[in-house]
Amino acid sequence: MNEYDTELLKSILVSKDYEFTTSEDEAEVIFLNTCAVRENAHSKIYGRLGELKHLKQKNKKLVVGLLGCMSQNLRGDLDRSGQLIDIFAGPDSYKRIPGMIDSVLDTGKRAYDFSLSEFEDYGDVYPKRVPGINAWIAVMRGCDNFCSFCVVPYTRGRERSRSVENVVGETQKLVEDGFRQVTLLGQNVNSYRTNGGDFADLMQAVAAVDGIERVRYTSPHPKDFPEKFLKVMAENPKICNHVHLPLQAGNNRVLDLMARTYTKESFLALVEQIKRTVPNVTLTTDVIVGFPTETDAEFEETLDVMQAVEFDSAFMFKYSERKNTIAYKNLADDVPAEKKTERIVRLFDLQKANSLKRNQADIGKEEVVLIEGPSRKNEDEWMGRTDGNKIVVLDKGDFNRGDLVEVSISGASANTLFGTESTAN
Numbered sequence: 001m002n003e004y005d006t007e008l009l010k011s012i013l014v015s016k017d018y019e020f021t022t023s024e025d026e027a028e029v030i031f032l033n034t035c036a037v038r039e040n041a042h043s044k045i046y047g048r049l050g051e052l053k054h055l056k057q058k059n060k061k062l063v064v065g066l067l068g069c070m071s072q073n074l075r076g077d078l079d080r081s082g083q084l085i086d087i088f089a090g091p092d093s094y095k096r097i098p099g100m101i102d103s104v105l106d107t108g109k110r111a112y113d114f115s116l117s118e119f120e121d122y123g124d125v126y127p128k129r130v131p132g133i134n135a136w137i138a139v140m141r142g143c144d145n146f147c148s149f150c151v152v153p154y155t156r157g158r159e160r161s162r163s164v165e166n167v168v169g170e171t172q173k174l175v176e177d178g179f180r181q182v183t184l185l186g187q188n189v190n191s192y193r194t195n196g197g198d199f200a201d202l203m204q205a206v207a208a209v210d211g212i213e214r215v216r217y218t219s220p221h222p223k224d225f226p227e228k229f230l231k232v233m234a235e236n237p238k239i240c241n242h243v244h245l246p247l248q249a250g251n252n253r254v255l256d257l258m259a260r261t262y263t264k265e266s267f268l269a270l271v272e273q274i275k276r277t278v279p280n281v282t283l284t285t286d287v288i289v290g291f292p293t294e295t296d297a298e299f300e301e302t303l304d305v306m307q308a309v310e311f312d313s314a315f316m317f318k319y320s321e322r323k324n325t326i327a328y329k330n331l332a333d334d335v336p337a338e339k340k341t342e343r344i345v346r347l348f349d350l351q352k353a354n355s356l357k358r359n360q361a362d363i364g365k366e367e368v369v370l371i372e373g374p375s376r377k378n379e380d381e382w383m384g385r386t387d388g389n390k391i392v393v394l395d396k397g398d399f400n401r402g403d404l405v406e407v408s409i410s411g412a413s414a415n416t417l418f419g420t421e422s423t424a425n
């Protein structure tokens, strides 16, 4: 979402005749667009602010702006940064940034804008994207779920959805700009709803745009998977058969404390329904270990669910407190650091074995791969993705970036499939 928001801001600034440079010494204004979801993202920004301090000492006129969720959530703490940060703005304030730059340059005083909107969806801004294969489109913003560990409802405000026509219009432009795949984005993307339809209707309308080959979405919540949506996924060949289904924890008491609104049993029943309805589905997930008060026995239940489902891959994190969340206010971060490490290592090991097993099961299959570009490790090989979003590395044949290529899968590691072209489409 932050990458997408940066594309929005670039478009807003270009419309005011700003130009971009990759040289910090040349820049008159530097923005950091921040994420507040994990501690790691915070630490990176504190590191970058330290580096910018030196730059600002050399160039007193440099304007530094801190944007996005961390700015929104930690404004009080960051405000004590001396004179380093000139502009603080949250995710709903991007359209006012050109005026804030002018104000800082005119007055020398800091500018702030943390207003959250019930309506701002940036549907009237066409992001300035880097040309490529995949384009992100934020179809809804904000979140009303208030999971107890998560800061998003406080930093991005209430849920609001763009109209189906607006999203379809942007998709048509994307095709003209050469994109072949769109990924529909939202904090809780499958709670998308407008008078013109629900998320299943939106996915179908986007998939019907001429020239779009693949449609993906992220990140959904398990509470919003009606049968209608799963059937649309199963029946529409352009909607990719990949479901990211965040588990977070496998014990009902912990899930309740997290305010996730499902139980281990209902989660497993949903997994069965998805596997039954969507053929060859790829399943991925998110897990947090060491949530406050989580016991060893409760963590074992998370491992049990991971073993039962056999996700294709997973994002796994140690719990870290996020200021202003319900868990931060009500629960002590009481699982010792070494215990969190021990748990995440066990989880990594289990997931690695499951990923390898799931990938090895693909050996011998034919997969249609959308070519994204050269492989990172070897320029002489291509990298692309299957419909299920698995990375495939293959020899360079007579095809190009953006082609759909039929590939025979001949090898697998835990993270990558390897193959050779069978017949080009």
Ligand code: SF4
Pocket: 143, 144, 145, 146, 147, 150, 151, 152, 153, 187, 188, 221
């Ligand atoms: S649904 Fe996702 S974005 Fe919303 S509060 Fe829960 S974890 Fe955060």
